[in-house]
Amino acid sequence: MNANEPVTKPAVEDLVGGDYKYGFVTDVEQDIVPPGLSEDVIRLISAKKGEPAWLLDWRLEAYRHWLTMAEPSWAHLELAPIDYQSISYYAAPKKKVQLDSLDDMDPEIRATFDKLGIPLDEQKLMAGVAVDAVFDSVSVATTLKTELTKVGVLFMSFSEAVREHPELVKKYLGSVVPSRDNYYAALNSAVFTDGSFVYIPPGVRSPVELSTYFRINAANTGQFERTLIVAAPGSYVSYLEGCTAPQRDENQLHAAVVELVAEEGATIKYSTVQNWYPGDVNGVGGIYNLVTKRARVMAGARVSWTQVETGSAITWKYPSCILQGDGAVGEFYSVAVTNNRQQADTGTKMIHIGRDTRSTIISKGISAGRSDNTYRGLVHVDKRAAGARNYTQCDSLLLGDQCGAHTFPYVNVHNASAQLEHEASTSRIGEDQLFYLRQRGLSTDDAVSMVVNGFAREVLEELPMEFAVEARKLLGVTLEGSVG
């Protein structure tokens, strides 16, 4: 900053950096596998979960391939080297995991989710939302099961699905994200512990929103969840995920894989509010969020990814769509906020294979502090994809002059009939905008929150109502105190 500037001048940098409200640790007795990764550890995880042989073999195959791979280095990220032998790959609360009813739940864990605003009490359930709560490596509760069973919707933990519906899991597991897909996906395939499984039968519209809440609690563990959502022909589901973790000085690894299958004419809306612990002002601690999310979209089907990413020290994540069937539609709406020393390299891949496939990409990056925020996206149009269309809009908003915004849009077109539009903008939150709003009586924090929410409006509008309200508040809190 200019040395001549008066000391009273609000520095935009100071506005960023609200306190992380979810940094507490729950004291529960844990069943933790000692740190280290080997075939024996994988056998142990698989045995603890009582898995069939085919799944253990699938894990081991992924592990052996992973050993031959190298960490990707193309992202605009600075990662401290990860010592995979120092991480524990399984942590579960010791008390009974299989619950007959929610009343049997460990009160400590129930209190944890209460504190996070996710009541698991039958009386206090969020209206119209079924929740699967994942605590470290295991799912601890799934609500509203009876209601869902009535219409044939399967919503359960991944482990339960392996036991109850092995044929469905076997058919779809790895069908969208193969176990050898990339370094972190291969690692996940080898050691994944739990996650959610959803199956919507043909023609069924899920009567409630399905939601998974991921909580990392144990120290020195990684969370490797696996989510699989299959929407049979003509069905509809809206799914939400939320994430938080305690405040710790060590980085923790979260390497998830999410696979979506939207069969002919089906619709999947997948919304994420990611608020893993981001590390402190100096970049100490925080979650490494290295995630592979991909959808296969069949003829006339639609998959819409909406993400609000405010947490994590590192975010490496590209929710993508393989638009395989004719007329398939893929959408990606993203708000990524980075503050302090956070780094995000996020975007999407839209792979147009079917004819007349359409995709929309709206990305809003907000950078503050000394953070780095990168949009990286690919629009690929196969030679078969006649009439494919894409619209991409990438906007970056900078708060302060020590942060970075970067855009890497890759385009690969092999069919001349494709129509692609791309718009991009970078703007700085104006001292003049803040002055104007403050002159009308708004506090600096409220002014920043207003400008940021306005900037992200198109994306926030895609979120289901209750979550949009939360997300708006979260944007405000994340940037609190960054100016003024």
Add this chain to the structure above:
Amino acid sequence: MGHNEHKRGEAMLEIKDLHVAIDGQEILEGLSLTVKAGEVHAIMGPNGSGKSTLAKVIAGHPDYQVTSGSIRFKGRDLLELEVEERAREGVFMSFQYPVEIPGVSTASFLKAAVNAVREHRGQTPLDAFDFLTEARSAMKLVKMDEALLQRSLNEGFSGGEKKRNEVFQMALLQPSLAVLDETDSGLDIDALRQVAQGVNALRSPDRGMVVITHYQRLLDYLVPDHIHVLAQGRIVRSGGEELARELEEQGYAKLLGEAGLERAAAQAV
């Protein structure tokens, strides 16, 4: 909203020997001005004389440093207050260049602003319905299109719409002191008349106004009680409405030359 304990005749704004600099360069060099409740003061002057600086300093713009002098507002030291505190206390500035805030509707912004001021005054916040009722009646004052309420704040507004929006906000926020910075710039003659009529309607015995303008034409519609000529960072002449006519006829150069301000006179030509 009636929160004005000040009545006609009492000093609303007292500026004494004000020196202001930006980036180390002095812009105001000993400006003094007193505005009483109920009065309208016009500040005229050539470009670069410090007119807009005066407006921004009263509002509390962080880029400007007050190096000496004082500003009192309703008897309080205004310089001790943050921008938003001044606004909530009743200082309003109409911007020469109103800023655009994409994605934020004019209605949601103004509802937040009105309620921030109301909260400060210990009043209950307006709900959406009451807010709209008040907004509609305030919009009539400046003949502003109601559809603009749902559009992003000032985004894609014409010059005239932006200025109407400023006066509309003033009508809604009911300030004790209104500082209008070149509210006439960029307006055609019809828009100028309508905006000036809106401002006139807001004249009140318990409200002071400082109207900053380069041209005399605004003052045809908005007749001030006092006119001041600003040059080289100071008020060099004060008078009644006849001063505006003198300026219109003779221009700034002659007047400033007579005042011994050769540098300003040369710049004004």
